[in-house]
Amino acid sequence: MVSVRGRLALAAGSAARWASRVTGRGAGSMIGGLVAMTLDRSLLAQLGRDRRTVIITGTNGKSTTTGMVAAALAELGAVATNSEGANMDAGLIAALAAERAAPVAALEVDEMHVPHVADAVDPAVIVLLNLSRDQLDRVGEINTIERALRAALARHPDAVVVANCDDVLVTSAAYDHPRVVWVAAGGAWSADSVSCPRSGEVIVRDTAGWHSTGADFRRPAPQWWFDEQNLYGPGGVVLPMRLALPGAVNRGNAAQAVAAAVAVGAHAPAAVAAAGTVDQVAGRYRSLQRGPHTVRMLLAKNPAGWQEALAMVDPHAVAVVIAVNGQVPDGVDLSWLWDVNFEHFTTADTTVVAAGERGTDLAVRLGYAEVAHTLVHDPVAAIDSCPPGAVEVVANYTAFLQLNRALERHG
Secondary structure: OOOHHHHHHHHHHHHHHHHHHHOOOOOOHHHHHHHHHHHOOOHHHHHHOOOEEEEEEOOOOHHHHHHHHHHHHHHHOOEEEOOOOOOOHHHHHHHHHHOOOOOEEEEEOOHHHHHHHHHHHOOOEEEEOOOOOOOOOOOOOHHHHHHHHHHHHHOOOOOEEEEEOOOHHHHHHHOOOOOEEEEOOOOOOOOOOOEOOOOOOEEEEEOOEEEEOOOOOEOOOOOEEEOOOEEEEHHHEEEEOOOOOOOHHHHHHHHHHHHHHHHHOOOHHHHHHHHOOOOOEOOEOOEEEEOOEEEEEEEOOOHHHHHHHHHHOOOOOOEEEEEOOOOOOOOOOOHHHHHOOHHHHOOOOOEEEEEOOOHHHHHHHHHHOOOOOEEOOOHHHHHHOOOOEEEEEEEOHHHHHHHHHHHHHOO
16 A cells, blocks of 8 residues: 555656656656655655565666566566666656556666665565676676675565576675575676685686685575576476577576566466567667668677677678767776677678767777777768678667667658
């Protein structure tokens, strides 16, 4: 039950959302949630009450996994979810307010906001995907996030934690929790976990997984894991897993989504099938036609994400457009460009175009990588400069949003 003050706050938020839409300023969800939470600071807790809520967090893959969780939970009834990725308090309030009667919720939550959001909504399940450096100017060192998540989980011993045992930092955050479901979701990026977050000793990686040379801290045995054909679960469960989204990273996302949905009460075969229906998330992975170019859109926001995105680039594409901005949502510090392995384009027979507001920074990095490229700051013009055929576009957050809007305006 929402209080009188809460109902008034929601009404004011609804009016703000309507005004934003009719004036063409946007969909209005964020401003509606912001107005509502300003008028009643307890609104998130009120809206989260009496639901089975799944919180999904991590550095990369939150939106995709949330979409899969929401699809898998649909068999249990209406699902409240922030499908557009607004993952801080205002966006969460807007999502919950839009489906006030929904018995379940799947909420993508920014890593830094998980502690107070979990305290507010008392989640049934918390999904920990991965942890790596991201937006150093805003987030800071990743070990700080790991310790904050560890403390937050300790306050919620009744929640089920679905954790990626291939990620050292995620494992550390969940290691002491009494109700962990371990998923071998993959961990190709290891540059941020060369030492144990608990003892400071070196992390050793071998065929058995990983372990610390100091404390008794090692990769737990997973209850869920996957290969190129199937998802494997507790009790000898083997489920064919066919996904619309590319890459091993999305198979890992799907494995954690299914484990989370099953923890809430969904049936595993139906959850796998539902995860397989997710074919794009807020424009990510979608393909579109622009003149003689078939354009596929990929999003990457940090070194770990760029590694995964570049691994998905079609080697047979005629061109790759790499678009980089440096706005606040991206992180204004672009030093991470030097951690991304652009060198594999050196021998590729593919046209490479640097684009975006910080295209010059990217061009310098490509130059040091000895990658032949051109510089066209406008991403639409960069696509148009490519030879006819398939063009892969890899863009960071605001560059991705701006390019999507520009392509829509251009038809």
